[in-house]
Every structure is written in structure tokens, then in C-alpha cells.
Amino acid sequence: xxxxxxxxxxxxxxxxxxxxxxxxxxxxxxxxxxxxxxxxxxxxxxxxxxxxxxxxxxxxxxxxxxxxxxxxxxxxxxxxxxxxxxxxxxxxxxxxxxxxxxxxxxxxxxxxxxxxxxxxxxxxxxxxxxxxxxxxxxxxxxxxxxxxxxxxxxxxxxxxxxxxxxxxxxxxxxxxxxxxxxxxxxxxxxxxxxxxxxxxxxxxxx
Amino acid sequence: xxxxxxxxxxxxxxxxxxxxxxxxxxxxxxxxxxxxxxxxxxxxxxxxxxxxxxxxxxxxxxxxxxxxxxxxxxxxxxxxxxxxxxxxxxxxxxxxxxxxxxxxxxxxxxxxxxxxxxxxxxxxxxxxxxxxxxxxxxxxxxxxxxxxxxxxxxxxxxxxxxxxxxxxxxxxxxxxxxxxxxxxxxxxxxxxxxxxxxxxxxxxxx
Numbered sequence: 001x002x003x004x005x006x007x008x009x010x011x012x013x014x015x016x017x018x019x020x021x022x023x024x025x026x027x028x029x030x031x032x033x034x035x036x037x038x039x040x041x042x043x044x045x046x047x048x049x050x051x052x053x054x055x056x057x058x059x060x061x062x063x064x065x066x067x068x069x070x071x072x073x074x075x076x077x078x079x080x081x082x083x084x085x086x087x088x089x090x091x092x093x094x095x096x097x098x099x100x101x102x103x104x105x106x107x108x109x110x111x112x113x114x115x116x117x118x119x120x121x122x123x124x125x126x127x128x129x130x131x132x133x134x135x136x137x138x139x140x141x142x143x144x145x146x147x148x149x150x151x152x153x154x155x156x157x158x159x160x161x162x163x164x165x166x167x168x169x170x171x172x173x174x175x176x177x178x179x180x181x182x183x184x185x186x187x188x189x190x191x192x193x194x195x196x197x198x199x200x201x202x203x204x205x206x
Numbered sequence: 207x208x209x210x211x212x213x214x215x216x217x218x219x220x221x222x223x224x225x226x227x228x229x230x231x232x233x234x235x236x237x238x239x240x241x242x243x244x245x246x247x248x249x250x251x252x253x254x255x256x257x258x259x260x261x262x263x264x265x266x267x268x269x270x271x272x273x274x275x276x277x278x279x280x281x282x283x284x285x286x287x288x289x290x291x292x293x294x295x296x297x298x299x300x301x302x303x304x305x306x307x308x309x310x311x312x313x314x315x316x317x318x319x320x321x322x323x324x325x326x327x328x329x330x331x332x333x334x335x336x337x338x339x340x341x342x343x344x345x346x347x348x349x350x351x352x353x354x355x356x357x358x359x360x361x362x363x364x365x366x367x368x369x370x371x372x373x374x375x376x377x378x379x380x381x382x383x384x385x386x387x388x389x390x391x392x393x394x395x396x397x398x399x400x401x402x403x404x405x406x407x408x409x410x411x412x
Contacts, residue, residue: 001369002325003362005260012373014257016362019375020291020337021254021262023229023382023393047253048227049265051220052351054211056227057263059255085226091399100404110407119208131226141347143256143356148263150349156209156222163207167218169225169385176229176382178396179375186395187229187382193297194388198306201316 010145015180018044023176023185027058028084028094030115031074032123033103038115039070040097040107040126042086044177045146054153056083056135059146063100068147070103075149080121080136083151084129085174088186093128120154130172132157216351221386224250229382229391233264234290234300236321237280238329239309244321245276246303246313246332248292250383251352260359262289262341265352269306274353276309281355286327286342289357290335291380294392299334326360337378338363 005013018024027046031039045059058081060072075081086094097107108115115124118134125132135151142148162172176185196204211219224230233252237245251265264287266278281287292300303313314321321330324340331338341357348354368378382391402410 001364001366003364003373004325005359005362008373010258013260016364016373016375017254017257017260017339017359019378020339020362020364021231021252021289022378022380023391024231024253025227025229045253045255046227047230047251047263047265048223049251049263049354050349050352051223051267052216053349054219054223055265055349055352057253057255057354059253059261061257083227095399095401096407098401099407101407102404119210133223133226138349139347141345141356143259143261143344145258146256146261148255148261148356150347150354153211153223156211156226158207158209158222158226160207167209167214167222169222172225172228172385174228176391176393178393179378182398182400183396184399185229185382185391185393186397187384187391189392189395190384190389191392192388193301193390195301195304198308201302201305201307 019179022178026086026175026177028086029058029071029081030084030123030126031071031081032079033074034077037104038106038108038124039074040111041071042094042098055138056133056151056153057148058151059143059148061146072147075137076140078137079123080134081123081151082118082121082125083133083135084126085131087130087174090128091175125157130159130162225385228384232292232381232383234292235264235277235287236290236329236331237277237287238285239280240283243310244312244314244330245280246317247277248300248304261344262339262357262359263354264357265349265354267352278353281343282346284343285329286340287329287357288324288327288331289339289341290332291337293336293380296334297381331363336365336368
């Protein structure tokens with residue numbers, strides 16, 4: 001079946017897009033307002049997009065009334081932001097932080113969370129997160145109802161238990177975001193599928 | 207533990223980033239060269255980034271020798287591209303398509319796949335994909351070793367079995383990309399976690 005988005009409502013198109021482009025990684029973003037209020041909110045229009053330098057994107061939609069979300073305002077202020085990853089023990093707190101708190105209220109208290117200082121950016125990280133990426137704002141791209149924030153990763157924080165001697169990550173299983181309105185997946189059902197080079201593929205054919 | 211990317215090699219930083227920003231959705235991109243060769247390759251620096259209009263990003267790294275990949279050249283040509291989603295039965299074919307075939311060889315034959323015509327863009331879609339998104343190139347952003355392609359989604363294709371009367375998607379379980387070099391996750395271990403509004407949260411406190 002084909003579905004032409006030009007013939008459908010924006011709400012339907014959004015639902016379709018978010019049910020098809022899955023699983024999405026979740027950026028649980030800490031940012032800080034010019035007045036010093038620490039904001040915390042989850043976003044799944046998020047991914048790594050650059051290896052050298054290290055870049056991530058976080059795309060933030062408008063509020064229902066068309067105004068910008070607190071996180072978007074804070075990111076524009078240039079004080080940096082932190083992408084904290086969401087593992088299952090933090091799920092309840094993440095859900096609380098997703099509520100539409102007014103800008104003068106930090107989500108940290110209601111979510112029962114504490115921060116730890118960042119090393120390279122003003123915005124703090126979540127103390128309880130197993131992995132956090134400190135980011136500086138690199139570029140902003142306006143995309144209709146969304147604003148795409150491109151950040152440079154300037155510091156990694158990873159729980160000691162997840163890192164071995166060679167700094168390899170093991171046993172890290174953050175949640176993935178599935179379709180709207182509120183489905184998530186775990187990531188422990190895994191498998192390894194090595195790729196083959198063109199030379200190896202040619203050899204297999206003979 | 208904190209890890210400062212400025213003190214580490216690009217290869218190590220890339221590995222760390224791709225092991226922490228997970229699970230990543232996979233764009234299995236069909237594109238067409240100016241000479242008519244259909245290219246097929248998977249990319250996990252991919253996500254939805256816009257709801258109205260509908261936008262996706264696909265970030266493509268350079269080859270090891272610094273030259274652009276075939277998909278990047280094709281996307282720049284402006285003939286559109288299709289993001290096909292990868293479900294488990296297509297995994298073996300996806301792995302073959304990831305090999306570094308020379309530009310004059312289409313990955314379709316080696317991967318044992320056929321295409322179906324697209325409705326809005328020149329690049330065809332994969333006939334076997336359960337879901338495909340036809341995209342027009344909207345904007346290109348250079349990000350060091352990567353190029354970020356922002357596409358507008360102009361047509362959805364979804365297998366009939368996945369769509370109900372109200373055009374809701376059910377039972378769709380594409381694979382997610384985990385850490386390098388070659389780990390993937392399934393997405394059937396799911397749960398629902400409804401969000402609460404600020405008003406609902408306030409009510410719960412009294």
C-alpha cells in the first residue's frame with residue numbers, strides 16, 4: 001500500500017513516520033536556561049551523524065501552540081547540552097521529565113534526579129545516567145515545525161562497569177523508542193552479523 | 207569514567223560513539239547514479255527529524271581513502287532516494303549490500319533483490335522491503351568526515367499486512383543497529399509507558 005503524505009493530515013503523517021522509522025535512540029537532554037534553571041527532556045529524533053569530528057543531531061518540535069520548547073531555547077543560548085542515555089531503571093523518571101513543566105520549574109526534582117558537573121559545557125549531566133555525552137552547539141537548521149540542533153561531542157562519561165581495560169563498551173543496553181504514542185523496546189535481544197568486503201564476496205563466488 | 211575525545215584517536219572515538227548512541231534505526235538506501243546504476247547500501251546515522259514537513263537525515267561517511275561513497279554521489283545528483291527499512295528476513299541481503307562494490311556494479315544482483323518503481327522519485331524502492339520512504343533531497347550539510355543529507359519524505363510504502371483500516375501500523379519490527387563492528391538488536395521485546403501531562407502530574411502530588 002502506498003500512502004501519499006500530501007493527502008493526509010500532519011498528525012497522521014507524524015504518526016506514520018514515527019511508527020516506521022524505528023527503533024530510535026533516545027537523547028535525554030540536560031540543558032540550562034540563562035536564568036540557571038536546569039531543564040531535562042527526552043527526544044527521539046536523535047542520532048550520531050559524524051565520526052571525525054564527533055557530531056550528534058537532536059531535532060526538537062514546537063509545542064502544540066507553536067512556541068519553542070524550553071530545551072530548544074536553552075540550546076540556542078550556547079551554554080552547551082548533555083545527551084544522557086536512557087536505560088531501563090531510569091524509565092519512570094524519564095516519563096516524568098517528558099511532561100510539559102513550565103520553564104521556571106526544573107524537571108529534576110519531580111523526576112527525583114540529581115546532576116553532576118560537566119567538564120566541558122555549562123549544562124550538567126545526569127548523575128544516574130550510565131552514559132552521557134557533553135555537546136557544544138555546532139549548527140542550527142530550521143526544518144518547518146522542527147529545529148535540528150547539530151552538536152559536537154566534547155566529552156564522554158561512561159559508567160566504570162561498562163568499560164573494559166581497552167575502553168571497549170560492554171553490556172550497555174539503553175532503551176529504544178518505537179511508534180507513538182508511547183511504545184519502547186529493550187535492546188538485549190542481540191546478534192552479530194559480520195560484514196564481508198567486496199574482495200571476500202568475490203572469493204565466495206568462485 | 208570520563209573519556210576526552212581530544213585525547214583519543216578518531217577510530218576510537220567513532221567506536222565509542224557508535225557503541226553508546228544505540229539502538230540506531232537503519233536506512234537501507236536505494237539511489238541511482240547518473241549512468242543508471244542502482245545503488246543499495248545501509249546507513250545507521252539515520253533518523254526522522256521533522257514532522258511537518260516530514261524530514262529524515264542520513265549521514266554518510268567517506269570511504270577509507272577519503273573519497274565519497276556511491277550513495278553520497280547519487281544523492282547529490284538530485285534524483286531522489288528511497289529509505290527501505292530492514293526487517294530480519296532481509297538481514298543476509300543487507301550484509302551483502304554493505305560490501306564495498308565498485309560504482310559500476312549494482313548491489314542488487316549480489317544481494318538477490320529486486321526493485322519496484324517509486325511514485326515520486328527516480329530512485330526505485332526495494333520490492334521486498336516491508337516499509338519504504340521515498341525522499342527528495344532537501345539540504346546537504348558538511349560535517350567533517352561525514353555528509354549529512356536532509357531529505358523530505360514524499361511517499362510512504364507499507365506492506366498491506368502492517369496497516370489496519372485507520373492506516374495504523376501494527377506488527378512492524380525492523381532491526382536496530384548497535385555497536386560496531388557488527389551488532390544488531392531485534393525490537394519485539396516491547397512495552398508501553400504512557401506519558402503524563404504537567405496537569406496530571408500536579409494532580410498526582412495532592
